[in-house]
Each structure stands twice: as structure tokens, then as C-alpha cells.
Amino acid sequence: MDTMLSAFGNMIKSFSDWVTIIFDAPSSRAIVLGVPIRGHLLVEGLLFVVILFLLSQKSYKPPKRPLTKKEVDELCDEWVPEPLIPAITEEMKYEPPVLESAAGPHTIINGKDVLNFTSANYLGLLGHEKLQDSCTKSLEKYGVGSCGPRGFYGTIDVHLDCEARIAKFLGTYDSILYSYGLSTLFSTIPAFCKKGDLVVVDEGVHWGIQNGLHLSRSTIVYFKHNDMKSLQSILENVTHDNKRAKKLRRYIIVEAVYQNSGQITPLDDIIRLKEKYRFRVILDESNSIGVLGSTGRGLTEHYKVPIEKVDIVTAAMGHALATEGGFCTGSARVIDHQRLSSSGYVFSASLPPYLASAAITAIDVLEENPNLITKLKANIATLRKGLSDVQGLELVSDPESPVVFLTLKKSAGSMKADLQVLDDIADNLLKEHSVFVATSKRSTVDKCKLPAGIRFYVSAAHTETDLEKACESLKKATALILAGQ
Amino acid sequence: MDLRRLRSSPPPHPPDQNAAAAVIIKMITIPYVTALTTYFSYGLLFAFGQLRDFFRKIFDWWSKSTLQGYAPICLGLEDFYIRRLYLRIQDCFNRPISSSPDAWFDVVERVSNDNNKTLLRTTKVNRCLNLGSYNYLGFAAADEYCTPRVIESLKKFSPSTCSTRVDGGTTTLHAELEECVASFLGKQAAVVFGMGYVTNSAILPVLMGKGSLIISDSLNHNSIVNGARGSGATVRVFQHNTPSHLEKVLREQIAEGQPRTHRPWKKIMVVVEGIYSMEGELCQLPEIVSICKKHKAYVYLDEAHSIGAVGKSGRGVCELLGVDTSDVDIMMGTFTKSFGSCGGYIAGSQELIQFLKYTCPAHLYATSISPPAAQQIISSIKVLLGEDGSSRGAQKLAKIRENSNFFRSELQKMGFEVLGDNDSPVMPIMLYNPAKIPAFSRECLKRNVAVVTVAFPATPLLLARARICISAAHSREDLVKALEVISTVGDLVGIKYFPAEPKKQQLEGDRVKLE
């Protein structure tokens, strides 16, 4: 190091000596082409040359030394991945009760007849003779699966008939069938919302919507669960002074009847706000088709809002229609766009034809028997009356909702603790009283923060005694479990 | 010119992190003139489309917008492809049928009164040979063993449970199905869902998350892409079916760790498919598995098209290529293809399945798989295993293999550019030119052969193709007829990109004449 420094010093010294010699040299005062060459000009010339030289050089970069093969090998050897899944805890080993017969209002578990409130078979169409018949005919004619996506010979005439039937029933232009209820929303949303679009959504929506929103990469703003004031202030905030908002596609996404709480969206308010702030509405009618409104046409009929005012309506058919799959319905634009742009539609095999036949028949039966809806409404009222005074539990669902939802009056401290208490109650109900109810389940990827609860899916096929028994049993079970706390 | 060879050789230049690289490599194999004319055709279509859009805009401006402060619901360019390209040939897609998708089926005729903008169904049907459905084992139609049992289950359990698996949607059939699938695959346990697409897109987010890495084949199915995207994990792509590139990406990623922070990855999962449905290729599974083992990455294998269709006893690519299923951490597959039903499964270790059943949203929130569909799967697996007391299963498996290899070799002899590997029942025939898509499809249909043509967005823009799916339900006469028709149409449309091999009989015939 020292030797290098001294060598460098010597160099500078000899260079300055050299420069002085040049200055002192007579030639520096020479006259070239009539211009006297002075010493400073020479220095400037030299400087100029140096600058040019420097400019022509690449800018300085720290030398990039890629890892050697050996280093990469070592890193690869050292790397220890986490296990694929976390350690299995006791609660993960939960196995649900296994049904030994159809999931009707009564079913058989462990050889015992139990009263079933876990099946969203609102109209009691499960096992309906006409549905069974149409399924059998369809199975014989078309086989079970469709063996192809809609684009590639997976379109069977019953699919088209079913789409037309749904559109006719709801009074829309057209509809589009999905092969699974859950995939409906998480395909529809990304088909219409893209990066940069603005979506205002209820915080209590189910995972299908959450996942759709995540996939769409839109800007998402949550409003308080079913709180129209919160919605209004958010709409005001996001549109106020925001010129860009005008150019974006803007959506409000709500569920008609919330799976996670049994509350009903006040559609009239939503429509008023939507028109004021110029948002489009995506409405999930999974739990309201066949239930709300005097003829079962869903939330729009319930609020007497023309269905055209709601831009996109979706629903799963595994509820009141007692089949499977899902649909989306709306204007020609909305539907045609999805036929090429909706991933769950384009890239998946179509709905098994017998399920489409069942859906057609279910709508026929519903139209022929409006008394089913009356019966369902009466049943909901009866059950709610019986459940209104259960010690320690609170009814939070809407009076008209077929999802009757009860939460703990006093939380046990955390979501997990709450769920434990609720599960104990449900367990007791099934074991001691032969009443089968469901509690909220939350996936680790679900972002919904609403409190957990016990859920009764009411059916028109439940009898008065069924409902009375359920209420009595719940009171006893709750008292027993809460006393043990 | 051999695509397969080209693609499996190591890439000549450093890899891109997107599909484009793989496409470029494949594009090299397109004959130069073909590529040029294809570009030209698309250019022309695009130019005309833009012109028409321009007039449309003027017209719209004239007649005032009806949007009243809303942004258009379908964005201009997003929509352009549909309006100006797809609509012209939409009669080649979504053709409705009015029978089961068996070896022969009834295709409903459609007419258009407005230049293909809308198509109306007529009551006329055409009986066509079906080369489009994923009916690999012929279980799509009513079956002597399966159908009575399916109807029995329908009577017992109704078409739906109207409930999720964790609530009240688990019947004895569901339990039986899961056991049946697990033992068929040689795994400890399995869980089933009502849709294959959802299986992929709901499982990946549960297993992978922030700080983990998914390395995905560049041509993986959309459900995997969506699942990976939904998981929040970092996604890297390796060149289609190229183990050497996979290893390169893996080593690079392990060495570098997470972007910016350079923390080591939490876990890495490699996602591949058994048979690529648009390529007809078998996965290079043995190589990929050994690379993953070496680098401690987990393997996720999607057997949508291979389960039931290949392997001596129909157990998929693992059986065909001699991979121990215990080396594949997560085995996924669907029942929509070989089994002629609906739904998908995940098979793996006991703990994995317990965890998934505890937290997977598709298990918690989605209606359980329809009981008759579950029965169809159980019955068809029983037929495959010979548990129905006949040898039909073994015959079906032998038939599909024989059919596929016969058909593939004949197509190649005729000079078509056929992608994919032997034993795979999926065989794409390259068309390239956009005008050849409808031409091929319509001409085949005219001759009562229904084929699938695939174009963008399912394939890269330049690589339009027709796709043949062979079934065990096809008889030799069916296949011979299909070959005749495809050959005639191939000449007509001009897609025999290779010189044909001289036919043996022809040569012999000539000799006879000479004598």
C-alpha cells in the first residue's frame, strides 16, 4: 500500500515538473498560424482532450460478480423449506357427521333420524318427484358429465334451455350457467373489474367474492356490514374531487342475503346511491332466489325494483333450486362478454346436464306452486318466534331471511373461543336432541370479520313440530353448555 | 422441425420470466412463410376491425352516448378481439349438441341472419363423429354398469345436498368416493370437490402465501394460474416442460431468495400437468420430480387429462412414466374427463388432507359434489379396476392406447404437423393461419366429423390449431373415416406442412399394376 502511494506521489511530482518545463520552454510562446500559443491554452487543450476521453468511457459500475456454481450449490444445500402444512392440531381433525340418506328436512346420521337444518333446501325441492324424474331422464339421455367446456362440444341443449328459462323467470335478457356455485362470482368479478377499477364492497361478503376481488386486482374499498351510511360516506369520499373516478368502472358488490350473517341488503338504498354516484351493482342472490318476493324472484321483487337497475345478478343454484352450479344474468352485453372472458366458464367443463334439467324443473315447480314460498315465510316466522328468547344467544338475521343466524350475546373473548362454544352447542344438539345445525366456519384465507354464529337453514318442508322441537332443543342445549362455561 | 426435440433441448439464451420465451422458441419452428402469412392475416383482420371501430365511434358520437357518466362496462380493446375477430368464426365454437358426448353425437344446426353476430338454434341435427370431447374412456354415455348405480344414488340421495361438506353435505357416498380415489392413486387420503377448476384455484391459496414461491410451467391451465395468483405467493414460470430450465430457475431463486429482502423462500412448489391439454404432451415427470427432490421443492401434479387415460391400469402419468406416487406431494385431478362425471380431487398424505379439510374454502363454503356424480366416479373406477367382475376396464385402457397411437401415427404419415407424445390421447394439428381455423372446422363438420379448433386466447396468437381427442369408444372404422375426412380437408385447407410418407398399400398397388 505504502509503496503504491509513494509511487503515485512520484508520478504526480514528475508530471508537474514536466508541465513547468513545458511552460518555461520557449516554444510555448510560439506563434502558430498567427495565433500566439500561450501556456494556458495548451493546458486547456489538454484538459479538453482529457474530458473527451473521460466522456467516452463507461460510467463506473461496481463489478458484478455472479455467484459461482459452488456458492449456488451451497445455498441450495443450506436452504431448508418450511413444511408444506403446519403441524396438525386436534381441531383440524374434525370430521363432519356423515349422512346416510338424502339431505332433506329429516336425514339419517349414525342410524338415527335427525332433524336437518344444514341444508339450504329452502323450498323443500330436494327429492321432489318432478326433479327426480327430470334428472333420471336426463341421466339416461346424456350420461352424467358433459366431458368438455362449453366452447368445445360441452354445450348441451339443456344448458341453453336452462339459461333461457332463468332469464325468462327473472325477466332479464339472457343468462349464463356456471358449473359450480362458488366459481360463479370469482369468475364474473374478474371479467368486469380489472386493475385500476374501483370496487366498493360490504365487509361481510363470502369468500367467493373476496377471491374474485383479489383476482381482479381492482382498488377495493370495504364499507361497514350492511351499513348504508358507511356506504354513502365512502362513495362520497371516493368520487369527491376525483376526476379520474369518472373514467373508471365503478362497482358496488353486495349479497342479497348474507351467508355470513343472514342480513338482507336494503336494495332500494343501494339503487338510490348507485344512481347518485353512478356506480354499477353486482348482486349475489344465492340465498334469495326462490325465497324473497311474492313469487320468489329474489331481492329485486322484494323491493319492487326493476331488475334492469341491477347490472349484474349472480346466484348459486345449490340453494332453493336444489341442484348445483350457478348462473349470472343481466343484459346482452354482460352475458356475451362473459362467454369469452370469464375464466370459470371458458376453462372448465360445463354443468352436468342432469343438473341443468333439475334447475329448469325446479323453476317450473316454483312457478306452479307459489304456496311453497308462503309456507317458507310462515316457517321462518315460526322459527324466529321460538328462537327470540334463547338465553345467551341473539338473533341477528333479518326477519325475512331464510338463513336464521344466532350469535353469542356475550363473546367468549375471541373468534376461536366463540366458535368452540357454538360448536359445543351444535354438537350437543345433534347428539342429545337429534337436531342438526351448522356453525360458522372460517377458512384461514377468509377475511370476513363478522362474529361467528349458529345457522339454521329453514325449509318449507319443515313441519310446525319440527320447528318447535328445534327451538326447545336449542334452549336446552345452550343453557347446558353456557352453564358449564 | 421436430417441436418436441427442439423444446426439450436447453434454451439457447437466458430465460425470460414469462411465457413469451417459450413461445418464441416454439415460433422458430413455424415455417417462415407461414409465420409471415399468419401475421399478415391477423394484421389485415386487425386493420379492418379498427376501421370498422372508427366508423362505429363516429356513429356513436353522432347518436349520443347512452352511458350517462358510466365508464363502458367492456373496455374497448378487451372487446375488440371478440367483436371483430371472434364473431366472424363463432359458429365453430360453442356448437350445441343434443345427445350424450359419446363416439357419435348429434350436433344441432345453427343459422345466422345477421352475418354470424347471433346464432339461432334450429331443430335439425347432424349425427357426427365426436373428436372433440374429453371422453377418453367412453364413460360419457350411459354405461351398463355405471348408469343403473348412478340412478340408484339419485333416488337415494337426490341430485344435491344443498350444503357444504363441513356442514351437512357429507354423505356416505362422499366418504366412499374419497377412500376410493385415495386407494386408486396409492395415496393415504383424498378430498373431492364439485369442480376441477375450483380445486386448483382454491387449494393453492391455502397452501402457499406471501413469502413462498410457485414455479409454474409456462403453459399451465388457467385454473392453476388463477390459483397461484389468488395465493399471494410469488410466481415464476419455467419453459414449458423443460426440466433443465426448471432447475435453472429453482437454483437461481433459492440462491437469491425473496425479491428485495433476499430472505430465503418459505417454501417452493413446482406445479406441472400430467398431459398438457393444448399440446398433447406428457409431462417430463421423472426428471422434474428428481430435480424437485434434490432442491427440496414440493411437487403439485395436475392430472386432469392423464388420470384414467394413460398408464397400464389408468393411474395416470405416474404409472406410465414409472414415478413413485409418494414422490409427488400433491396429486390433483379432475373427474370431468376420463370418468365422465364432474369435480376434482386432491390426494396426498393424511395430514395434508386433514389440513385442507380444515381450511380449504372449497370444502367449507361450496356445495358438496352432487351424489349421482360421485357415484359415477366410484363406479367407473370400479370398472377400471375390474371390480365390476368384467374385463371391460382393461379393454378400455388397451383400446384408448391403441386408438391414440394408431391415429397419431396415421396423421403424421399424412404430413400433418401433430404435436404431443405417443400414448397421449390428445393430438393437436397445427393450423397457424386464422383463416384456416373456420375452414378446417366447417369442412370437417360438413363431412360429419366434429373437431375442436383452438385459437387465441387459449393458445398464443400465432399457434392456432385443431385438437383431436381420441376415445376408447371409437371403433377402428370410426378412426379410419375420421382420417379420410381429415386428410381430404387437410388437402383442401393446405395444412399438410410436411411431405407425406408414401402409403404402403399404394406402393403395393402400383407394383401389382406393373406386373
Ligand SMILES: Cc1ncc(COP(=O)(O)O)c(C=O)c1O
Ligand atoms: C389441467 C386442467 N386442470 C383443471 C381443469 C379444470 O377442470 P374442470 O373442467 O373439472 O373444471 C382442466 C380442464 O379443462 C384442465 O385441463
